[in-house]
Amino acid sequence: MKFSEESRIGELLKNEQTSLIFNRHLPELAGSAHLDFLKWQTLGKVIHSNDEWGFLPERAVALLAELADVEVLEEDSGEIAPLEVAEDESVVRASAPVSMTRRGGRWDVFEFTLHGPALGNPFTDVTLHAEFTHGECTLRVPGFYDGEGIYRIRFMPDTYGMWLYRTYSNARSLDGIQGEFYCSETRDWNHGPVRVKDTFHFSYEDGTRYIPVGTTCYAWTHQGEQLEEETLHTLAASPFNKIRMCVFPKSYAYNSNEPEHYPFEGSLQDGWDFTRLNPIFFRHLEQRIEQLGDLGIEADLILFHPYDRWGFQEMKKGVDDRYLNYMVARLAAYRNVWWSLANEYDFMWAKREEDWERFASIIKANDPYNHLISIHNGLTFYDYERSWVTHCSIQRIDLYKTAESTNEWRDRWNKPIVIDECAYEGDIDAGWGNITGEEMVRRFWEGAIRGGYVGHGETYVHDEDILWWSKGGILHGASPKRIEFLKTLMEEGPAHGWNPIPGAWDAPSAGIRDEYILHYYGFNQPRFKVYRMKPGIQYHVDVIDTWNMTVTRQEGVYEGIFRVELPGRPYMAVRLTKMNE
Numbered sequence: 001m002k003f004s005e006e007s008r009i010g011e012l013l014k015n016e017q018t019s020l021i022f023n024r025h026l027p028e029l030a031g032s033a034h035l036d037f038l039k040w041q042t043l044g045k046v047i048h049s050n051d052e053w054g055f056l057p058e059r060a061v062a063l064l065a066e067l068a069d070v071e072v073l074e075e076d077s078g079e080i081a082p083l084e085v086a087e088d089e090s091v092v093r094a095s096a097p098v099s100m101t102r103r104g105g106r107w108d109v110f111e112f113t114l115h116g117p118a119l120g121n122p123f124t125d126v127t128l129h130a131e132f133t134h135g136e137c138t139l140r141v142p143g144f145y146d147g148e149g150i151y152r153i154r155f156m157p158d159t160y161g162m163w164l165y166r167t168y169s170n171a172r173s174l175d176g177i178q179g180e181f182y183c184s185e186t187r188d189w190n191h192g193p194v195r196v197k198d199t200f201h202f203s204y205e206d207g208t209r210y211i212p213v214g215t216t217c218y219a220w221t222h223q224g225e226q227l228e229e230e231t232l233h234t235l236a237a238s239p240f241n242k243i244r245m246c247v248f249p250k251s252y253a254y255n256s257n258e259p260e261h262y263p264f265e266g267s268l269q270d271g272w273d274f275t276r277l278n279p280i281f282f283r284h285l286e287q288r289i290e291q292l293g294d295l296g297i298e299a300d301l302i303l304f305h306p307y308d309r310w311g312f313q314e315m316k317k318g319v320d321d322r323y324l325n326y327m328v329a330r331l332a333a334y335r336n337v338w339w340s341l342a343n344e345y346d347f348m349w350a351k352r353e354e355d356w357e358r359f360a361s362i363i364k365a366n367d368p369y370n371h372l373i374s375i376h377n378g379l380t381f382y383d384y385e386r387s388w389v390t391h392c393s394i395q396r397i398d399l400y401k402t403a404e405s406t407n408e409w410r411d412r413w414n415k416p417i418v419i420d421e422c423a424y425e426g427d428i429d430a431g432w433g434n435i436t437g438e439e440m441v442r443r444f445w446e447g448a449i450r451g452g453y454v455g456h457g458e459t460y461v462h463d464e465d466i467l468w469w470s471k472g473g474i475l476h477g478a479s480p481k482r483i484e485f486l487k488t489l490m491e492e493g494p495a496h497g498w499n500p501i502p503g504a505w506d507a508p509s510a511g512i513r514d515e516y517i518l519h520y521y522g523f524n525q526p527r528f529k530v531y532r533m534k535p536g537i538q539y540h541v542d543v544i545d546t547w548n549m550t551v552t553r554q555e556g557v558y559e560g561i562f563r564v565e566l567p568g569r570p571y572m573a574v575r576l577t578k579m580n581e
Contacts, residue, residue: 001074003067005044009035010349012043014314015072025063040306040349043067078316080124080275086171087117094167094176096151106186107193107205109333110155114167116174118149124275124322126151128169134159139368142329143167147279154333156369157183158192158205193335193371194298196390200416200451201497209495212418213487214242214300214455218343219250220472221288222259231472232291238475239484240456242298244420246343247285247327251309253430254465260284263323268310274319277326286331293336300393300420302376303327303359304351305343314350324359328366337371339363340393344378360388376420384413395421399431403447403454407500407508410451417452419443424469425477426459433459433469437478438547442522442571444483445546448490449508449520451499456483485549489575493518504529517576520546527568535560537578544573551575 003011003018012018013035023030029038029046038046047060102111117126128143130153143153151174157163160183169175186192192205194212202210215238220231235243249259261281266272289299303324306313315323331337341359342348356375363373374393375382384392392413396402402422409417424433425440435443440456447454458468458477466473490498494512503509503519511517514537519529533539541554541564554564557579566572 001072003043003070003072005042005047005064007043007067008039008349009041009043009046010039010314012067013039014350015070018067018070018072021063021066021070025059025066036307037347040347075316077318078274079318079321082127083120083125083170086120086126086169087173089172091172093172094174094178096171096173096177098177098179100181102154103181103183104187105184105190106158106160107156107190107335108186110157110181110183111333112153112155112165114143114151114153114174114177115149116151116169117171121275122149122151123277123326126169126171126174128153128167128171128174130155130165130167132157133164134161141333141368142325142366143169144326144329145279146283152330154330156193156333156335158369159183160185189296190335193369194338196372196416198496199414200410200499202391202416209491209497210241211487211490211497212242212298212453213239213483214244214298214418214420214453215240216244216421216424216455216457216469217472218244218246218302218305218470219255219259220245220470221285222249222261223257223471224260227466227471227473228288230474232288232295234472234474235292235297236295238480239487240480241296242300242338242455243292244300244302244340244343244455246302246305248305248308248312249310250305250307250470252307252470254428254467255307255470256465262310263312272311274315275322277323282326282330286334289331289334289337293334298336298338299334300338300340301327301331302340302343304341304345304348306347306349313348317355320355320359321362324362325366328363332367332369332371335369339367339371339373341373341375343376344395345375345382346378346380356382357386360386364388374418384415389415391416391418394419396423403443403445403450403452406447406450406452410500417447418455419447419452420455421457422447422454424457424459425479426467426469427461428459428467430459433457437482438571440477440479441482441486441546444479444486445520445571445573446508446522448486448498449500449510449518451497451510456480482547482549486546489544489551515578518573519575520573521566521570523570525568525570525572526566528563528565529574530561530563531558531574531576532561533559533576539576539578542575542577543567544575545569545571546573547571 012022097115101113122145132139146152164180167177191208194210197203263281264272265276292299372390376393422443423435426433444454460476498510509519539558541558543552
C-alpha cells in the first residue's frame with residue numbers, strides 16, 4: 001500500500017510509521033481538536049485547500065516525498081471461517097435441548113432456545129440457522145450465540161396457522177432439530193413491520209397507514225437506567241413514532257461519558273476481542289427496542305457512525321461482517337426495526353463504497369422479513385437509486401434550503417423522502433443545532449406539503465450536557481406539540497398521503513386536485529389570498545394557524561374565484577375540501 005495525496009488522513013494516522021511522519025511535518029494538526037473530523041478527508045485536500053493551517057507548498061512537497069518512500073503491507077481482513085465440524089461424531093445429532101421461550105401471534109417474536117457447545121469460540125466456530133415452512137412458503141432464519149452455551153433462533157411469522165421448522169448447524173447437537181408450532185392471529189394493535197406504499201409513502205404490513213414522525217436520540221441507550229427510563233417516559237407522551245439511534249456508543253461534543261456496556265469483550269485499555277461479542281450489550285439494546293415497540297415507535301438502528309473513540313468505526317472487514325450478521329440474526333425478528341447502514345457515511349474514513357454495498361448485501365441476504373433499509377449522508381448523498389435502498393434518509397447539504405428540495409428529491413430517486421436531519425431546535429453554538437421551534441415546524445410543513453417526511457431533534461444547552469439529540473431525557477422545545485398538530489392534519493388528509501400538486505407560483509400545495517387542496521405560506525404573511533378554482537365545485541375553507549394550532553372553518557360555501565381573509569402573520573395554511581354532493 002502506497003500513500004499519496006489521495007490517501008485519507010485516517011489511513012495515515014492508523015499506521016505507526018506514517019503517523020509519526022504526519023505529526024512531524026504537520027504538528028499544528030496533530031494537536032488540533034479538529035483532527036478526528038479531518039480523518040475522512042484526503043491528505044491533498046487538507047494540505048492544499050485549508051489556509052487556516054498555513055501550509056506552505058514546500059512543506060507539502062516534503063511531506064509527500066517522505067510518505068512516498070513508505071510501503072505498508074495490507075493488514076489481514078479479520079475474517080475467520082467457521083469450523084467444518086464443530087462437534088465430533090460421538091455427539092448425537094439433534095440432541096440439544098430446545099424450548100420455545102417466546103411465542104405469540106402474527107408479527108410477534110417466536111424464540112427458540114437451544115443448549116449447545118460452549119468450548120472454543122462459539123461466535124466464530126459454530127453456524128446455525130433454521131428453515132420455517134408454512135404451506136409453500138419457506139424462510140431461512142439465522143441463529144445466534146447468546147453466551148454460556150445458549151443459542152437462540154428468533155422468528156417473526158407473517159401468517160397465522162401451523163408452522164414447521166428444522167435446524168441446520170455444523171454442531172451435531174444443534175443440527176436436524178425439527179418441530180412445529182401454531183401462530184395465532186395478531187393482536188389488534190400489532191400491524192406488522194412498516195413497508196413502502198404508493199412509491200413515496202408508508203404503511204404497516206396489514207395496510208394500516210403509517211406517517212413517520214421521527215426524532216433523533218443517538219446515544220440514549222448508553223446513558224444508564226434512570227436517564228433511559230426518563231427518555232422512554234418522554235417518548236410515550238410525545239408525537240414521535242420513529243427514533244434514530246446508534247448501536248455503538250458515541251464520542252462527540254456533549255458526549256464524553258463512557259457507556260455501561262460495550263459490544264465486544266475486552267476494554268479500551270487492554271484491547272477488544274473482536275472475535276467475541278458481548279451478549280449483555282445486545283440484551284440491553286433489544287430490551288430498549290422491545291420497549292419502543294410497545295410504545296408504537298420504530299427503531300431506526302444506525303449500524304455504523306464516525307463519532308468514535310473506541311475503534312468501532314475502524315474495524316476490519318471480517319469483524320464488520322460478523323457484527324452485521326449477528327445484528328440481523330438477533331434483531332430482525334422485531335417488527336419495529338429499520339436498518340440504517342450509517343449516520344454520515346461519508347465521514348467514515350475507513351469505509352468505501354464497496355463496503356457499504358457489501359453491508360447492504362449481508363443484511364438483505366440474512367433478513368427474511370425485508371425491513372426498511374437506507375443510509376444517511378454527511379456532505380454527499382449516497383446513490384439512493386441502488387435497488388436495496390427502500391427510502392432516502394437525508395441530511396441537509398445546504399445551510400438553509402432543506403425541506404424545500406423534497407419535490408426535487410422525489411423526482412430524482414422516486415422513493416420516499418425522509419429528511420432525518422433538517423437541523424435541530426436548540427441553542428448550542430453549531431449552526432445545525434440552534435434553529436428556533438418556529439423554524440423546525442416550518443421545515444416539517446415544507447417537507448410534508450411536498451410529499452416527504454421531516455425528522456426532529458433538539459439541542460438546548462444543559463448544565464449536565466443532557467441534550468435530547470444524543471442522550472434523551474426531557475424535551476424542552478416548542479416544536480413537538482406543533483409537530484403533533486401537523487401529524488393530526490396529515491391523518492385527516494387523503495388516505496394515500498399528501499402529494500404535491502400544481503398550485504400558485506408563490507406557495508407549495510398538496511392534496512388531490514378538485515377534492516382536497518392544502519396551501520402552505522411558511523414565513524410569508526399575506527392578509528388575504530384569492531383562489532381560482534374550477535367552476536361548479538363547492539368547497540369548505542379552513543384557515544390553519546400551524547403555530548397556534550388552530551383550524552378555523554370559514555363561514556359559507558366557496559366556489560370559482562373567491563377571496564379568503566388571513567391574519568397577516570407567518571406559518572399559515574389554507575385547506576379547501578370539496579363538499580359532499
